[in-house]
Amino acid sequence: MKLQDEDRYDEMFWPDGTVRPAYAEFLDWYNKQDPAWLRKKDKEAERVFRRSGITFNVYSENAAEERLIPFDMVPRIITAREWRRLTRGIEQRVRALNAFLQDLYHRQEIVRSGRLPVEMLQSNEAFLPQMVGFIPPGGVYTHIVGIDLVRTGPDEFMVLEDNARTPSGVSYMLENRETMMAMFPDLFTHIPVQPVSNYPRLLARSLDACAPDCAAPQPTIAVLTPGIFNSAYFEHAFLADQMGAELVEASDLRVIDGRVAMRCTTGYQPVDVLYRRVDDDYLDPLTFNRDSVLGVAGIMDVYRADRITIANAPGTGIADDKALYSYMPDIVEFYTGEQPILKNVPTWRCREEESLRYVLDNLAELVVKEVHGSGGYGMLIGPAASRKELERFRQKLRANPGNYIAQPTLALSTVPIFTRAGLAPRHVDLRPFVLVSPEGIEITPGGLTRVALKNGSLVVNSSQGGGTKDSWVLED
Amino acid sequence: MLGRAANGVYWMSRYLERAENTARLLNVGLRISVTRGADSTQDDEWRSVLVTTGQDLAYRGLHDDYESLQAFNFILRDRTNPSSVLSMIESARTNARMVRNSITSEVWESTNECWMQLSELLTRPVREHNMGDVLAVIRQLTTQVRGAIEGTMLRNEVFNFSRIGTFIERADNTARILDIKYYVLLPSLAWVGSHVDNAQWDTLLRSVAGDRAYRWLNKGTMDAKGIAQFLILDGKFPRSLIFAYNKIMSNMSGLAREYGHEAPSHELVRNRCARLHQANIDQIFESGLHEFLQNFISDTVEIGNAISADFKFVE
Numbered sequence: 138m139k140l141q142d143e144d145r146y147d148e149m150f151w152p153d154g155t156v157r158p159a160y161a162e163f164l165d166w167y168n169k170q171d172p173a174w175l176r177k178k179d180k181e182a183e184r185v186f187r188r189s190g191i192t193f194n195v196y197s198e199n200a201a202e203e204r205l206i207p208f209d210m211v212p213r214i215i216t217a218r219e220w221r222r223l224t225r226g227i228e229q230r231v232r233a234l235n236a237f238l239q240d241l242y243h244r245q246e247i248v249r250s251g252r253l254p255v256e257m258l259q260s261n262e263a264f265l266p267q268m269v270g271f272i273p274p275g276g277v278y279t280h281i282v283g284i285d286l287v288r289t290g291p292d293e294f295m296v297l298e299d300n301a302r303t304p305s306g307v308s309y310m311l312e313n314r315e316t317m318m319a320m321f322p323d324l325f326t327h328i329p330v331q332p333v334s335n336y337p338r339l340l341a342r343s344l345d346a347c348a349p350d351c352a353a354p355q356p357t358i359a360v361l362t363p364g365i366f367n368s369a370y371f372e373h374a375f376l377a378d379q380m381g382a383e384l385v386e387a388s389d390l391r392v393i394d395g396r397v398a399m400r401c402t403t404g405y406q407p408v409d410v411l412y413r414r415v416d417d418d419y420l421d422p423l424t425f426n427r428d429s430v431l432g433v434a435g436i437m438d439v440y441r442a443d444r445i446t447i448a449n450a451p452g453t454g455i456a457d458d459k460a461l462y463s464y465m466p467d468i469v470e471f472y473t474g475e476q477p478i479l480k481n482v483p484t485w486r487c488r489e490e491e492s493l494r495y496v497l498d499n500l501a502e503l504v505v506k507e508v509h510g511s512g513g514y515g516m517l518i519g520p521a522a523s524r525k526e527l528e529r530f531r532q533k534l535r536a537n538p539g540n541y542i543a544q545p546t547l548a549l550s551t552v553p554i555f556t557r558a559g560l561a562p563r564h565v566d567l568r569p570f571v572l573v574s575p576e577g578i579e580i581t582p583g584g585l586t587r588v589a590l591k592n593g594s595l596v597v598n599s600s601q602g603g604g605t606k607d608s609w610v611l612e613d
Numbered sequence: 614m615l616g617r618a619a620n621g622v623y624w625m626s627r628y629l630e631r632a633e634n635t636a637r638l639l640n641v642g643l644r645i646s647v648t649r650g651a652d653s654t655q656d657d658e659w660r661s662v663l664v665t666t667g668q669d670l671a672y673r674g675l676h677d678d679y680e681s682l683q684a685f686n687f688i689l690r691d692r693t694n695p696s697s698v699l700s701m702i703e704s705a706r707t708n709a710r711m712v713r714n715s716i717t718s719e720v721w722e723s724t725n726e727c728w729m730q731l732s733e734l735l736t737r738p739v740r741e742h743n744m745g746d747v748l749a750v751i752r753q754l755t756t757q758v759r760g761a762i763e764g765t766m767l768r769n770e771v772f773n774f775s776r777i778g779t780f781i782e783r784a785d786n787t788a789r790i791l792d793i794k795y796y797v798l799l800p801s802l803a804w805v806g807s808h809v810d811n812a813q814w815d816t817l818l819r820s821v822a823g824d825r826a827y828r829w830l831n832k833g834t835m836d837a838k839g840i841a842q843f844l845i846l847d848g849k850f851p852r853s854l855i856f857a858y859n860k861i862m863s864n865m866s867g868l869a870r871e872y873g874h875e876a877p878s879h880e881l882v883r884n885r886c887a888r889l890h891q892a893n894i895d896q897i898f899e900s901g902l903h904e905f906l907q908n909f910i911s912d913t914v915e916i917g918n919a920i921s922a923d924f925k926f927v928e
Binding site (some may be wrong): 187188189190364365370374377378383384385386388389399400401402403404 | 725
């Protein structure tokens with residue numbers, strides 16, 4: 138689908154075609170470069186990514202294939218002023234999320250107060266009874282959060298979704314910056330950009346700070362990956378490497394003497410903090426999915442005895458639920474006593490009769506998403522859908538309304554990408570990465586900008602043809 | 614270090630070594646087939662390469678004859694053949710990817726690059742006129758990986774496991790190559806010392822890149838005992854059996870120093886290494902070269918298994 142040009146907000150250019158202040162210096166630099174040289178650099182970037190194996194795995198019917206996430210070399214630029222406002226909003230939201238999760242697994246005050254219907258929990262598979270009454274080491278539920286933001290105007294950033302389970306993409310934030318600095322060092326000597334390279338160190342520090350009491354003075358951190366065939370394997374290896382942590386698979390771990398220990402060449406050694414990149418379901422075959430070969434038998438018992446920290450805590454995935462998302466403004470207000478700084482995208486819950494009727498009547502204008510879906514799968518973009526698709530979705534909605542929410546089709550902001558013909562606007566979103574520890578909340582300036590590479594497309598997911606950009610927050 | 618990572622580094626190195634040795638054997642096969650003349654009916658060179666590398670059975674399941682180009686491509690690039698050079702480079706790369714945090718980024722990138730370039734180069738079957746070029750590229754790429762290991766890795770447990778993998782594989786491969794000469798290529802004792810015999814010794818030396826060194830040391834005389842002595846017991850030649858065992862021994866000592874104690878397999882290596890040092894070539898020929906090599910090959914397997922168990926490579 139294509140939005141009318143006057144509807145969309147372009148982050149680089151004013152409607153009259155002149156450049157906005159944030160991008161002035163970049164554009165000045167860009168205009169001085171030889172286009173042929175830029176095209177050559179563009180090609181080089183791909184080779185660099187492939188050579189260092191910055192790939193994600195895609196599974197088709199025939200074979201696993203390692204693909205690159207296309208990288209666009211025009212940065213996405215955010216001013217220091219814009220960023221300050223965003224960080225206040227993000228911090229407030231993440232504080233509320235952690236308070237909400239703690240409440241959810243204890244007294245459920247928010248349900249008692251009538252602000253959240255109890256069905257939101259009862260029917261939710263991401264709610265883990267095993268977590269009831271238990272406080273994770275350090276009192277932190279979501280050690281790492283990714284908040285997906287979209288922009289629709291000068292000061293209008295909205296939260297599209299919360300990723301509290303296992304947000305991914307941070308390695309691209311870091312590698313994109315490295316690549317840009319290697320390709321265009323002179324850009325960074327002219328334009329003051331806030332660095333992102335601290336992230337792995339801060340991540341290690343926050344995980345350290347959440348270590349259980351029994352941990353060694355220098356806690357042992359391990360990153361748990363499903364293995365080299367997982368689509369995000371590169372990121373798992375990258376983060377472990379950058380933190381100086383071990384990269385482990387389930388087959389390396391077992392419970393010994395009440396601790397989770399990893400099989401080393403000289404014997405089993407206890408793990409203090411496990412940054413797991415496997416879903417709750419696969420964590421412990423004794424507790425959850427019995428067929429899981431990705432998990433560690435008995436780890437939940439060790440966890441509940443405070444002998445290991447699991448990040449993020451099991452059961453946090455409930456906060457990613459898209460129906461629950463629609464209650465976030467209430468949740469923020471309930472736990473912080475403040476008005477939410479960041480807006481939600483208006484959301485119709487199809488489980489509510491009146492909303493369902495509205496959604497069915499206006500399907501062609503709406504975006505419909507599955508409540509538990511992710512990665513851009515199983516969604517309908519009304520304005521882009523054919524009559525047949527709309528009809529098929531109408532039936533799905535009627536059959537199982539509780540499984541869906543709907544949102545207006547947003548005029549996502551655009552940032553230009555580099556093409557052979559020059560700069561061309563494309564829709565973007567932004568995922569800043571947030572670290573939570575007992576010492577406080579850290580937000581790395583910038584995040585991952587995803588960009589829909591197809592002209593007019595609104596889908597930025599890498600699994601569906603999206604690319605990424607380096608995201609800059611300017612110094613004051 | 615994780616046992617699984619030690620296993621990965623060990624196998625990465627084994628696959629690289631085996632791929633390189635297989636490429637060397639292909640070079641020998643190629644050389645024989647171009648030097649023996651068009652009228653010869655002997656097609657033993659490809660069969661012997663297939664038998665040496667344990668691929669003959671799989672090959673015969675697919676093909677009826679040992680036609681040069683067909684055998685060459687099977688050994689070089691057949692993806693259904695897990696022992697093809699391409700499959701082994703892929704296995705080396707998969708292991709490297711699994712342990713990429715234990716190796717330096719230069720080692721990972723050179724291994725990845727090796728795999729990327731070979732996959733691209735071998736997308737289509739190799740034609741007669743570029744068989745030699747392809748082998749040269751493989752030698753170059755694997756040499757780069759070795760250079761990256763040598764030049765960038767810390768001399769710690771990771772390096773020692775990598776080297777142990779290299780030398781266990783090399784010991785095995787050299788022993789197999791030598792054995793094949795005696796057991797397969799020269800079925801009749803009457804041929805010993807014949808023209809054919811000498812030509813075969815020459816190609817055998819080439820396959821382990823030892824032809825020039827041997828001639829230099831022996832002033833050009835080719836004889837079975839001299840060559841066997843060279844490949845088994847010459848501690849100066851980097852592809853000899855004794856050289857490989859000496860290296861395994863020194864890497865085991867490196868591990869013992871780092872860990873503060875010797876693993877049980879250390880004693881086994883010491884014992885087998887000492888046995889090799891006591892051997893002399895006359896005795897070996899007297900009691901049978903083939904039996905000696907078979908014993909050596911199973912000793913090497915035993916050492917590999919013992920090390921794998923001691924250092925918890927697998928659960």
